[in-house]
Amino acid sequence: MNIGIIGSGMVGQALATKLASLGHSVMIGTRDSSKLAEWLGQAEHPIAVGSFAETAAHGELVLNATAGGASLAALELAGVENLRGKILIDIANPLDFSQGMPPSLTIANTDSLGEQIQRAFPEVKVVKTLNTLAAPLMVNPGQLADGDHHIFVSGNDAEAKAQVSAFLKAEFGWKNIIDLGDISTARGTEMLLPVWVRLWGALGTPMFNFKIVR
Amino acid sequence: MNIGIIGSGMVGQALATKLASLGHSVMIGTRDSSKLAEWLGQAEHPIAVGSFAETAAHGELVLNATAGGASLAALELAGVENLRGKILIDIANPLDFSQGMPPSLTIANTDSLGEQIQRAFPEVKVVKTLNTLAAPLMVNPGQLADGDHHIFVSGNDAEAKAQVSAFLKAEFGWKNIIDLGDISTARGTEMLLPVWVRLWGALGTPMFNFKIVR
Numbered sequence: 001m002n003i004g005i006i007g008s009g010m011v012g013q014a015l016a017t018k019l020a021s022l023g024h025s026v027m028i029g030t031r032d033s034s035k036l037a038e039w040l041g042q043a044e045h046p047i048a049v050g051s052f053a054e055t056a057a058h059g060e061l062v063l064n065a066t067a068g069g070a071s072l073a074a075l076e077l078a079g080v081e082n083l084r085g086k087i088l089i090d091i092a093n094p095l096d097f098s099q100g101m102p103p104s105l106t107i108a109n110t111d112s113l114g115e116q117i118q119r120a121f122p123e124v125k126v127v128k129t130l131n132t133l134a135a136p137l138m139v140n141p142g143q144l145a146d147g148d149h150h151i152f153v154s155g156n157d158a159e160a161k162a163q164v165s166a167f168l169k170a171e172f173g174w175k176n177i178i179d180l181g182d183i184s185t186a187r188g189t190e191m192l193l194p195v196w197v198r199l200w201g202a203l204g205t206p207m208f209n210f211k212i213v214r
Numbered sequence: 215m216n217i218g219i220i221g222s223g224m225v226g227q228a229l230a231t232k233l234a235s236l237g238h239s240v241m242i243g244t245r246d247s248s249k250l251a252e253w254l255g256q257a258e259h260p261i262a263v264g265s266f267a268e269t270a271a272h273g274e275l276v277l278n279a280t281a282g283g284a285s286l287a288a289l290e291l292a293g294v295e296n297l298r299g300k301i302l303i304d305i306a307n308p309l310d311f312s313q314g315m316p317p318s319l320t321i322a323n324t325d326s327l328g329e330q331i332q333r334a335f336p337e338v339k340v341v342k343t344l345n346t347l348a349a350p351l352m353v354n355p356g357q358l359a360d361g362d363h364h365i366f367v368s369g370n371d372a373e374a375k376a377q378v379s380a381f382l383k384a385e386f387g388w389k390n391i392i393d394l395g396d397i398s399t400a401r402g403t404e405m406l407l408p409v410w411v412r413l414w415g416a417l418g419t420p421m422f423n424f425k426i427v428r
Contacts (some may be wrong), residue, residue: 023358037403099324108405109322110313180412188409191322195366195402197424198394211425212413213363 004059006052006074007066008036011091012136015063018139020045021196022171028077029055053076056082061089061167068094068113069106072120084123086159090186091130092139093193102197105190114154114186122157125160128186129153129168129177132196134206141209142173148174149209154185218243218273220266220288221280222250222407225305225349229279232353234259236385243292245271263370270296275303275381282308282327283320286334299340299385301374304328304400305352306363309408316411319404328368341373342400343382343391345408348420355423356387363423364390368399 001024005012008030016153020026020043027048029031030036030136036049048058055079056062066074071124075083094113095103107113114128128136129151151174161179168174192210200206215238219226222244234240234257241262244250250263253366262272270276272290280288285306289297308327309317321327328342343365344352355361363390367375375393382388394402406424 074273104323104401109408110318145427149425178416180409180414180416184373185409185412187318188412191408194323195394195399197402198399199404200394202392202394203426203428205428208428211363212417212422213215213359213419213425214419214422 001025002058003027003048004055004057004062005061006055006062006078007092008049009065009067009071011138012063014135014139015091017043017045019171020047023189025058027055027058029074030076036107036132047177051076052078056086060085062086063089063091064117065091065114067110068092069096071114075117075121078122078195080121085125087125087127087164088121089130089164090128093131093190095193102194102201105193108191109187112184112186112190114157114183114190116161120157120181125155125157125158126166126183127153127155127160128183128189129164132189132192133209137207137209140171141175142209145211146176147173148177149211151209152178152180152185152189154180154189156182174210179185191199215239215325216272216274217241218269218271218276220278220292221284221306222263223279223281224259224279225254225312225352226279228353229277229305230259230261230347230369231362232260233385239272239312241269241272242299243288244290259311261264264365266292270300273300274383276281277305278299278331279305281342282306282367283310286330286424287329289331289335294337298337299339300343301371301378302331302335303344304331304340304342304380305344307345309407316408316415320386323401326398326400326404328397332370332397339369339371340397340406341369342376342397342403344404346403351421351423353386355389356422358423361387361389362367364392365423366392366399366403367396368397370396370404390425
């Protein structure tokens, strides 16, 4: 599948590396391709680099892996004409580092970044997921407790959520995905970040995840 | 032990019933004792009823089980003179039902109810815990997956957190308690409520909890 990944930080690189290794045609979008030279030089599988617009146009499926504070601007550059009708997997969190560590959120409680993106791009099928754990675990959940832990999907389009869930199961090996409801449920998963950050501090590692025990 | 429980709703009643059954001298505080008559008539073990002030004075250990929006006012009525130097286990969440269901939070992100209580009562040792799951599970974690799930403690006084953790293990059978850090980490656990509420909707039951998988 042609996959476009908007954002080339740690999350974008982890997703691109994994998806390229699975044989997908991956383009990663950046405003500064020079900073990716070293990483691309070490890549075992070909990964294309493009502008945000080229990346969005390339993807049959598009992933938002930008920093939350930059997401709306990056998606504007990607262009509604390149996103229209597509599924956009939104992994970004609206973290606010302006007051130092640990970060708070720039958006919380009665709104979410997922909703803001959906409102800005009503013709895009936004599915919020994977935003509640560290990048290495996103693409390889089985390395932790044989995958016995959870992620969540939030979105207004039931078919899009089903497609994304099937994709995450088939490509990354996710076993446990809970559909929380419409895109407003992204408030809940984005508001997991404050405790996630504190758990990182308490546990001394970001390699953990939430399991919903019933 | 003499235990005072401020607040007589579902959480306060569950805590009082369990702690009385364990032989503690429990007083439950309410502004309207008449509404507790039926419940007290069915209680198998004696539970005293008092004003908030009487209840705080009774407790060597005091629990805040009020609704979050009423907590500060209830604790003012309880009286600093009756709380000074004591451990206050804060279980309340600042839920905002003013816009209907699901609730949002009245305090979030850069502050928390736990911090507000600690600031209002600097001579009280506030320990935030038990606020991330349903009342029946607070007092009986073993009924779910044999207790293989987590709660958290937040507070500025390390010794108070250790005492509360020991109490929760001995009295209720908690096995897994993570110390997140100072009282500002209550932001994280209070901000778990929005996803908790949505999980209740998605799962169709409040009888679940978070496990931190490492």
